[in-house]
Amino acid sequence: MSAISFIKYIGPGQSRTLGPVARTISRVISLSAAVLFMAIAAGVYVEPFIALYLFLGTVLGLAFLHQTGNVYRPRSTSIFSGLLVTLSLAGCGYMIYSFERLSQRLPVLDPLTTMDIGVSILLILLVLEATRRCIGMTLVILVTLFLAYGFLGDKIDGPFAHRGMSLPEMVDHLVFTPNGLFGPALEVAAFLVFVFVMFGALFDKFGGGDFFYKFANALVGRKVGGTAKVAVVSSALYGSVSGSPTADVVTTGSFTIPLMVKTGYTKTRASAIEAAASTGGSILPPVMGSAAFLMSDFTGIAYSSIVIAAVLPAFFYYFCVYFSIHNHAAKHNLMPGHDVSISSVGNVLRHYWPYLIPLITIAWAVLALNRPSFAGALACLAIVPVMLWKSRPILSLPKQLGEGLSEGVERIVTVGVACAVAGLVIGTLSMTDLTGKISSAMFALASGSYFLTVITAVVVIVVLGMGMPVPAVYALSAVLAAPALVSLGSDVLSAHLFIVYFAAISAITPPVAVAAFAAASISGANPMTIAVKACRIGIVAFIIPLLFLDTPALLLNDGVLQILKSFLITLVACYALAGVNERYMMGTLQRVPRIALLIGIVLALAGSGWVSVAGCLLMLAIIVRQKLTYSISTSQDQLSRKGT
Structure with missing residues (x-):
């Protein structure tokens, strides 16, 4: 075998x-x-x-x-x-x-x-x-x-x-x-996750996934590597409400993977792009793979505060993934598929504007109301105009609604089972005080080292995350790893969001990378190869949590100037990382500038004060150099064409 x-x-x-x-x-x-x-x-x-x-x-x-x-x-x-x-x-x-x-x-x-x-x-x-x-x-x-x-x-x-x-x-x-079994994990699945999964199922049943695809195609479909960029944008939009990397891959990937292959991407890379993009949906507000609800229940932090804190890290993830894909497409001259009719953004919104009603409602309700479950119920109610508009003939509405409700309940089954079994583990931990013993063991294993404790926590989370839904991974990891991180001085919000991130990216981490296996079922490529490549494309997801664990500004939990400084430095570092990842940035990145960019990334992200600023300036110098080289090369090409 x-x-x-x-x-x-x-x-x-x-x-x-x-x-x-x-x-x-x-x-x-x-x-x-x-x-x-x-x-x-x-x-x-x-x-x-x-x-x-x-x-x-x-x-x-x-x-x-x-x-x-x-x-x-x-x-x-x-x-x-x-x-x-x-x-x-x-x-x-x-x-x-x-x-x-x-x-x-x-x-x-x-x-x-x-x-x-x-x-x-x-x-x-x-x-x-x-x-x-x-x-x-x-x-x-x-x-x-x-x-x-x-x-x-x-x-x-x-x-x-x-x-x-x-x-x-x-x-x-x-x-x-x-x-135990009927404890906090199952409560969150029944009373919070359920209604948001139902929202995603109903939105999808009445054409929401198709709307996201058309909108993404209008937004980036005409750009270099347009089909891959459509996969990123549509998967991010769909994943932000579905909460499941696997469901995201199956839904959006059935369109995007064959289209990417058709426009020049290998099956493995197309599948890896979709897997990485879909996995990011679990860290993207408002649903965040449903783990944010558990996090709010475990920590007592308001759900709206968690959503706001998660905005910048999610932005950096997709920013880096997007430009990694852009650089690869430019390097291999992968142009958009011209045989595909692409509408303008305005035209898509003009024809599909009813879909904005539930999306605006869920964003407003989650941030404005202090009752997440009621916010989810309002969002489901806001799909009614879409149902009435989409159902033709109107007599088909009851049947479609019944199918949507049934599909929503079926989607919650895996999460519900995972939360139930997580309750058994949490119950065992509480009655034996194993949580404290494991935290002490982690601390002792790391010899009091903050860095080693963090690495140990990452290993625990990724191992627990093999094949499990994000909420269940978080529920188990929060009681095992969070106490050790908090005891070493990490903020509660940072420590728990750190766990949510690594719980999410376990979907592309070998050997049981469920998002990669889902993509492989569509493309026929090797799932292990897809998982490795997806990790490379989404490598920033392994870095960002390490940053905000010590930098509250990245979670919008600091002064305005500090937030702005951290944002700009991290933005430049993510752009540089995307170039290093593909060895291309407005042209081929030779070894020396690539090493210089790596040094700049490390100094900017791992350093502090003037060291961080120096790293940022080094990266900017290389980026400007690449831009000038690209401009000169482009001008020479244009002159040679005119001469010919």
């Missing part, structure tokens, strides 16, 4: 082909959940734990209905999966039935019934099986190790030992307290 085949085998399953009965069951579950949780987001009160039981039942039921055990299993509906769906709904139904009794008991102190313990174990096993199907075996093994540690911690020696716990104690803590 090859390495790629093995990764596929232990990875998530594939979507099933549902028969009429299974399709009907799926539609009933999805539409019921959509109506309930949209109503909750709009302000209708439902007892939180009952809502969470319903949410988990929905997520598990749909996971078993729609996902096979692995990519090599038959895609038809199986009796075993039907049994798992029944057990999922029955287990969560039991929790709802017992809610009145369970709400009056004192967790851990009052004993559980045998039935309570049995149903709890069943739910934990179902969550693990759903995780295997939706995310892969790697995470199941990791979570199982955490659970085994909670149960057998008294059998080990050393600083990681704890008193150990009986099975009823563990089950009580993991399932019947607000610190």
